[in-house]
Amino acid sequence: IAGITQAPTSQILAAGRRMTLRCTQDMRHNAMYWYRQDLGLGLRLIHYSNTAGTTGKGEVPDGYSVSRANTDDFPLTLASAVPSQTSVYFCASSPGVGTGELFFGEGSRLTVL
Amino acid sequence: QKEVEQDPGPLSVPEGAIVSLNCTYSNSAFQYFMWYRQYSRKGPELLMYTYSSGNKEDGRFTAQVDKSSKYISLFIRDSQPSDSATYLCAMIRSGNTGKLIFGQGTTLQVKP
Numbered sequence: 001i002a003g004i005t006q007a008p009t010s011q012i013l014a015a016g017r018r019m020t021l022r023c024t025q026d027m028r029h030n031a032m033y034w035y036r037q038d039l040g041l042g043l044r045l046i047h048y049s050n051t052a053g054t055t056g057k058g059e060v061p062d063g064y065s066v067s068r069a070n071t072d073d074f075p076l077t078l079a080s081a082v083p084s085q086t087s088v089y090f091c092a093s094s095p096g097v098g099t100g101e102l103f104f105g106e107g108s109r110l111t112v113l
Numbered sequence: 114q115k116e117v118e119q120d121p122g123p124l125s126v127p128e129g130a131i132v133s134l135n136c137t138y139s140n141s142a143f144q145y146f147m148w149y150r151q152y153s154r155k156g157p158e159l160l161m162y163t164y165s166s167g168n169k170e171d172g173r174f175t176a177q178v179d180k181s182s183k184y185i186s187l188f189i190r191d192s193q194p195s196d197s198a199t200y201l202c203a204m205i206r207s208g209n210t211g212k213l214i215f216g217q218g219t220t221l222q223v224k225p
Binding site: 041 | 121147159201217
């Protein structure tokens with residue numbers, strides 16, 4: 001089934017540890033995004049990539065980094081996790097830029113202790 | 114003040130009721146308006162998509178945009194228990210680099 005695959009689905013992590021959330025899409029979409037979802041705050045954009053080889057900062061980029069070496073993969077790295085990064089993380093892709101038509105993965109639940 | 118405001122609910126209605134979900138926004142540059150549906154422990158999925166002001170109907174769902182009032186609505190007719198989910202409004206400026214702005218989401222429960 002075509003779509004977005006995220007891994008891991010759930011993870012408990014000690015503060016200070018490094019963590020990479022993986023995201024792979026098989027729809028050949030140019031644009032990809034990482035959001036975090038927190039109760040009462042909705043979905044907030046962390047980083048985005050309009051095409052392979054380019055990335056940009058979203059609303060809440062601090063503490064996170066991304067790379068886009070190819071069209072299909074868009075990993076999100078937490079260099080040194082802190083408890084405030086406890087959240088549900090969603091990867092998404094879009095066939096075009098600026099249309100708002102996003103396809104989301106199932107999410108990765110991260111708990112930082 | 115947030116760019117997009119949405120009442121988080123929860124909203125509980127009996128099966129068959131008409132549901133009205135609403136969002137207000139402050140940025141008059143928004144041109145595209147979306148409604149996403151998110152089931153528990155799942156990713157959001159696009160439900161409705163409208164451009165500028167007006168109405169759009171898809172089955173039991175109607176999306177309405179009033180740019181003069183900076184107000185968008187989603188109406189669900191003959192609501193079903195399967196409609197129980199969180200509904201997120203979202204909007205974006207024309208030509209923007211994909212920075213979609215989401216509302217906080219409204220949780221809807223339709224009771225049989």
